[in-house]
Amino acid sequence: AQKITQTQPGMFVQEKEAVTLDCTYDTSDPSYGLFWYKQPSSGEMIFLIYQGSYDQQNATEGRYSLNFQKARKSANLVISASQLGDSAMYFCAMREGLGTGGFKTIFGAGTRLFVKA
Amino acid sequence: EPEVTQTPSHQVTQMGQEVILRCVPISNHLYFYWYRQILGQKVEFLVSFYNNEISEKSEIFDDQFSVERPDGSNFTLKIRSTKLEDSAMYFCASSGIWNEQYFGPGTRLTVT
Numbered sequence: 001a002q003k004i005t006q007t008q009p010g011m012f013v014q015e016k017e018a019v020t021l022d023c024t025y026d027t028s029d030p031s032y033g034l035f036w037y038k039q040p041s042s043g044e045m046i047f048l049i050y051q052g053s054y055d056q057q058n059a060t061e062g063r064y065s066l067n068f069q070k071a072r073k074s075a076n077l078v079i080s081a082s083q084l085g086d087s088a089m090y091f092c093a094m095r096e097g098l099g100t101g102g103f104k105t106i107f108g109a110g111t112r113l114f115v116k117a
Numbered sequence: 118e119p120e121v122t123q124t125p126s127h128q129v130t131q132m133g134q135e136v137i138l139r140c141v142p143i144s145n146h147l148y149f150y151w152y153r154q155i156l157g158q159k160v161e162f163l164v165s166f167y168n169n170e171i172s173e174k175s176e177i178f179d180d181q182f183s184v185e186r187p188d189g190s191n192f193t194l195k196i197r198s199t200k201l202e203d204s205a206m207y208f209c210a211s212s213g214i215w216n217e218q219y220f221g222p223g224t225r226l227t228v229t
Contacts, residue, residue: 035218037160045160045208045220091160103148103165103173105218110159 003027004094006108013082014116020067021077021111023092032096034075035105036066039089048090051075079113087115119143121221123209129227130199138194138224140209149192150210150218151184153177160208166192199228 003026013019025034036048051059051066059066067076079086092108122141130136142149151163164174166184183195192211196203209221 037220043206043225044222045210047217047219050217093160103150103167104162104175105150105152106162107160 004092004106004108006092006111008111009109010112010114012114012116013079013086015084016081018078018080019082019113021079021090021092021113023075023077023108025073025075025092025094027073027094027096029096032094034066034068035093035095036064036075036077037091037093037107038086039091039110041088045091049077082115084115084117087113089113119145121209121211121219123207123221123224125224126222127225127227129229132201132228133198136196136199136226138196138207138209138226140192140194140221141190142192142209142211143213143219144190146211146213146219148172148212148218149184149186150212151194152208152210152220153205154208154223155205163194196226199226201228204228 005024007022032053034051038046038048049059049061049064049066051068058068063080065078067078089110089112091110093105095105124139128136149166152160154160162175164178164184165172181197185193204227206223206225208223210218212218
């Protein structure tokens, strides 16, 4: 069964510093995708970054990078140079069976990030 | 930039009533999804829809729920007889290929 674990319910980071949000997953499917979403207090879900299980390199999108360690089944999100606007809830998610009709995406419990000025 | 839209932003209904939540996915996307998020909890998958049929659904998506794509642009979620525990934020999402899902702003459903 699919499982996503985010062990940090809350994290604090100083503005302009980097922060790592942890995510581990469990799957027996060799084909899967990993996602990170940001949910500000306004409630919308903002797509940040995607990593496919067959991708050789770690995904990067601007200040976001995904530290993908396949053998450890971890997909940590790294935010560099934190900004006050990064304060939000962050969700890790996974979808199995990519390319073979897998559509169900499961989400972790989330990590609330607080950026301090 | 294209975006997923949802209406209404907030819906209040009485227990036992039917509600229809509406979504307009990104126009060239082929896969559509509904999720829900009970306040303070994680996002839960409800259903995915492709090629005019349900491709996958969760155990939450029971006979009280249905989805429809009545025309080329709208994608709806119907709850036939709402219960208090259906109160949640409902998100619609769409994707063109299987790596990026873009979410709408959500509809907050309150069942009284």
